[in-house]
Each structure stands twice: as C-alpha cells, then as structure tokens.
Amino acid sequence: MHKSTSFTQHTIAIIGGGAAGLMAAYFAKLNNTDARVLLIEKNKYLGAKVIISGGGRCNVTTGISPVSEVLRNYPRGSDFLRTAMNAFPPTSVQNWFETQGVPLKTEADFRVFPVSDDGHDIVGALENALQELQVEIRCDTAVAEISHMINSEDASKNNSPKFLIKLKSAEEIPVHKLILTTGGNAYRQTGSTGDGYAFAQALGHTIAPLAPSLSSFITAEKWPTELSGISFQQAKLSFISATATNQKFERSGPFLFTHKGLTGPAIFALSAMAAYENFSTENPARILIDFFPDMNSEKLEEDIIDKFEKNSSKKLLTVLGFIVPHRLAEKILSETTASLRLKIPAHQINCSEVSRQLRQHIIRQLKSLELHLIGRGAGEEFVTAGGVPLSEVDPKTMQSRITPGLYFAGELLDIDGFTGGFNLQASWATGALAGEKCH
Numbered sequence: 191m192h193k194s195t196s197f198t199q200h201t202i203a204i205i206g207g208g209a210a211g212l213m214a215a216y217f218a219k220l221n222n223t224d225a226r227v228l229l230i231e232k233n234k235y236l237g238a239k240v241i242i243s244g245g246g247r248c249n250v251t252t253g254i255s256p257v258s259e260v261l262r263n264y265p266r267g268s269d270f271l272r273t274a275m276n277a278f279p280p281t282s283v284q285n286w287f288e289t290q291g292v293p294l295k296t297e298a299d300f301r302v303f304p305v306s307d308d309g310h311d312i313v314g315a316l317e318n319a320l321q322e323l324q325v326e327i328r329c330d331t332a333v334a335e336i337s338h339m340i341n342s343e344d345a346s347k348n349n350s351p352k353f354l355i356k357l358k359s360a361e362e363i364p365v366h367k368l369i370l371t372t373g374g375n376a377y378r379q380t381g382s383t384g385d386g387y388a389f390a391q392a393l394g395h396t397i398a399p400l401a402p403s404l405s406s407f408i409t410a411e412k413w414p415t416e417l418s419g420i421s422f423q424q425a426k427l428s429f430i431s432a433t434a435t436n437q438k439f440e441r442s443g444p445f446l447f448t449h450k451g452l453t454g455p456a457i458f459a460l461s462a463m464a465a466y467e468n469f470s471t472e473n474p475a476r477i478l479i480d481f482f483p484d485m486n487s488e489k490l491e492e493d494i495i496d497k498f499e500k501n502s503s504k505k506l507l508t509v510l511g512f513i514v515p516h517r518l519a520e521k522i523l524s525e526t527t528a529s530l531r532l533k534i535p536a537h538q539i540n541c542s543e544v545s546r547q548l549r550q551h552i553i554r555q556l557k558s559l560e561l562h563l564i565g566r567g568a569g570e571e572f573v574t575a576g577g578v579p580l581s582e583v584d585p586k587t588m589q590s591r592i593t594p595g596l597y598f599a600g601e602l603l604d605i606d607g608f609t610g611g612f613n614l615q616a617s618w619a620t621g622a623l624a625g626e627k628c629h
C-alpha cells in the first residue's frame with residue numbers, strides 16, 4: 191500500500207528546484223496566495239547548477255536590454271521566448287535580484303554577476319523569498335513517476351487533483367496543477383538527469399531529439415596541445431560540417447587552444463549552432479580560423495610586407511611573432527616548411543629572403559588555418575538542446591497544449607542559448623511566466 195498525503199487545498203507542485211523551478215514557485219505563490227505551493231527537489235539543497243554556473247560566480251543574466259537583441263542569442267527557441275522575455279526581461283531580472291538584496295554588476299562583455307561573485311547569493315535570495323511567501327520546500331525528495339489521476343473518484347469532481355506524483359519513497363501526492371522544471375541532462379552530477387523527459391512523455395508529450403550544446407571541440411591534430419592556454423580575443427571561426435552538404439556556421443569572438451583542441455565563447459556558440467551535426471575520427475568536420483577578421487588578405491599582405499621591409503635582417507619567425515603569439519608563429523612556419531617542401535626551414539629564413547609564394551602561404555594560414563574536429567568535450571557541455579517541443583506548449587502561458595494544468599519552464603523545453611547569461615535568463619523568464627499563469 192502507498193502512503194498518500196492528505197490534502198484539501200488547491201495544490202500547485204513544481205518539480206525541480208533549479209533556476210526555473212525557484213522562479214516559478216515564487217510567482218506561483220505570489221499569484222495564488224491561498225494555494226499550497228509545493229517545490230520538490232531531489233538534491234539536499236536548491237539551485238545546485240545555479241551555484242556552480244559561471245565558474246561559481248553565476249552569470250545570472252545579460253546586460254543587453256533590448257529584448258529583440260537578447261532573443262538573437264538563442265539558436266533554438268527565440269520566437270517562442272518572446273512573450274516570456276518581454277514579461278520578465280533581463281532588466282527586470284536584475285531589478286528583482288537587487289530588490290531582494292543582491293547587488294549586481296555588468297562586466298565589459300555584458301555578462302551580469304552578483305557583486306560578491308558568488309552564485310550562493312542568487313540562490314539564497316530566491317530561497318529567502320520563497321520562505322517569506324511560505325512556499326513548501328521539500329529537498330532530498332526525488333520524484334519517480336507522474337501520472338494522470340484518471341478513473342479515480344477525486345478526478346471526476348470539479349477542482350479535484352489532476353495529477354498524481356509518486357516519490358521514490360513511495361509516497362503519493364495528488365496535485366491540481368503541475369510545473370515541470372527538471373532541467374536538461376547536462377552536468378548530471380548536479381541532479382539534472384533528464385527525468386523530466388519521461389515525466390512529460392507519460393503525460394502525453396513527445397521529446398525533440400536531445401544534443402549537447404555549449405561544448406568544446408576535440409581536434410584530430412595534436413599540435414593545439416602545444417598552444418594550450420593561448421587565447422585570441424577576436425577571431426572568426428567557420429565550422430564546416432562533415433556531411434556532403436558542407437553546411438557552414440560562422441562566429442566571431444574569443445577562443446583558446448586547449449590540450450585537446452579548442453574552447454571559449456566563440457567555440458561554444460559554434461557548438462550550439464552545430465549541436466545536431468555528427469562528426470568523428472572517421473568522418474571529421476572542419477574548422478577554419480581567421481586570426482585577422484577585420485582585414486582582408488590584401489590588407490594583411492600589405493601590413494606583412496611593411497613589417498618584413500622594416501625588419502629585413504631579422505628572422506621570419508621573430509617578425510611573425512610580432513603579430514601572432516610566438517608558439518603559433520612556430521606552428522605556422524613548421525606547417526609551411528612541410529607543405530611547401532622547403533629545403534631551409536621557414537623559421538630560419540630572413541625576412542629579406544621571403545618569396546611571394548612563401549608569404550602568401552603564411553597569409554592563407556593566418557586567414558584560414560584549418561583543423562579537423564573529431565568530437566565534443568564529453569560530459570562537459572553546459573546545456574542540452576532539444577526537449578519538450580515548443581509546438582506542444584503555449585508560449586503565452588507555458589501551459590501544455592496537450593495536457594491542461596501541466597506547465598513547463600527552463601531547459602527541459604527545446605530552448606537553448608549561447609553563453610553570456612542567456613540560459614539562466616530563459617529559465618527565469620519561462621519560470622516566472624509559468625508560475626504567474628498557473629492557477
């Protein structure tokens with residue numbers, strides 16, 4: 191026999207105490223003061239992923255204000271997000287946290303953090319707000335299953351509970367309204383293990399194919415390891431798919447070499463655009479790096495000729511090292527030596543002796559250095575692309591179009607953003623809307 195929690199009150203349950211669930215619980219209680227609002231979280235504490243986000247500093251939202259511009263940062267979900275984002279835009283999110291006693295700061299790249307650089311403060315503010323409103327919080331409580339309360343006496347009555355939550359402990363909780371905020375399945379150690387996909391399916395939904403997004407790339411070439419840690423502030427990166435279509439995705443911005451390949455904001459953005467592209471050792475994708483995106487090849491050549499003339503007695507390696515990091519200059523010249531089958535290694539040549547062919551080969555390397563991609567940083571992705579299809583959810587309310595009384599918010603939905611606070615922003619906005627509309 192199952193234990194069943196007795197109740198009489200209208201009950202709204204929120205499953206998952208992450209960013210979306212915390213905000214949903216707040217707005218649900220604010221708008222339904224007489225209802226029992228119950229937040230269920232399987233971890234021993236709330237907001238595990240929020241706490242570790244942004245390297246523990248929590249990039250809580252973006253400093254970009256115009257909603258139309260904010261929405262450009264979602265490879266999937268930007269149209270769907272319009273209502274939620276207009277209702278709770280980044281400026282309102284910032285005001286909300288500051289009003290709750292968490293001062294924020296906006297960094298030069300528009301990322302917004304708590305002044306304390308501590309994600310605990312963000313979760314702490316939400317927790318205090320929920321306690322003040324008397325939201326019932328149950329941590330260390332895992333939901334095992336959710337079903338419709340069909341064929342029960344209760345379900346046939348008006349205002350009777352519509353859903354039955356079964357906990358791992360075997361306890362059963364009937365509820366009137368349900369908000370699913372169980373997140374994706376990235377960084378599973380934080381508790382986001384994709385349980386919500388099965389809950390959504392059990393309640394009639396399909397799941398759009400899942401894929402890792404915001405990940406690093408592993409290169410077939412081993413030499414990036416020698417450049418590990420070297421970063422570039424403004425490069426243009428082009429991803430060319432491994433399929434016959436040669437689909438291309440482009441992104442400009444910062445990136446860095448790692449001991450396995452490439453990472454950094456522009457790489458994360460490319461990985462999001464190419465989230466559904468398959469590539470492997472047998473069938474690699476390619477990436478072309480333009481280290482001088484603001485200069486065409488002709489202008490770059492003019493600049494380089496000028497540098498060579500002014501330093502004619504110096505070695506090519508020394509002068510190339512004036513415009514790119516020395517280790518990259520070494521790599522480019524050793525590749526050049528091999529490709530052009532030079533008798534004298536390129537790094538030993540004096541600037542005055544550089545042939546047109548040699549110079550133009552170097553320029554091609556600087557404008558489109560090619561690497562082969564054989565994988566993504568496994569288990570290191572920040573978010574999950576795919577999830578509950580947006581066509582099955584009303585963007586004005588976050589309510590299911592399939593199962594009335596069921597709402598969704600956060601990463602469980604088929605929404606994902608670039609780095610820069612956009613994923614948390616989507617969770618705050620969809621969580622707030624689901625909470626507000628759920629009554």
Ligand SMILES: Cc1cc2nc3c(=O)[nH]c(=O)nc-3n(C[C@H](O)[C@H](O)[C@H](O)COP(=O)(O)OP(=O)(O)OC[C@H]3O[C@@H](n4cnc5c(N)ncnc54)[C@H](O)[C@@H]3O)c2cc1C
Pocket residue numbers: 205206207208209210211230231232233236237238239240242243244245248249250251331332333334371372373374376377380381382383384385386571572573599600601602610611612613614615617
């Ligand atoms: C390392 C890392 C750094 C990041 N940094 C940033 C950043 O700086 N800025 C940014 O905008 N985004 C960042 N993100 C992404 C962002 O954190 C997520 O997109 C966001 O937290 C998703 O919120 P959510 O509420 O949908 O899901 P989550 O925050 O994942 O919360 C889901 C919650 O549901 C609970 N749960 C799951 N199943 C059950 C169950 N069966 N029963 C009960 N509870 C359950 C989980 O324990 C979890 O606490 C980062 C992600 C990672 C992994």
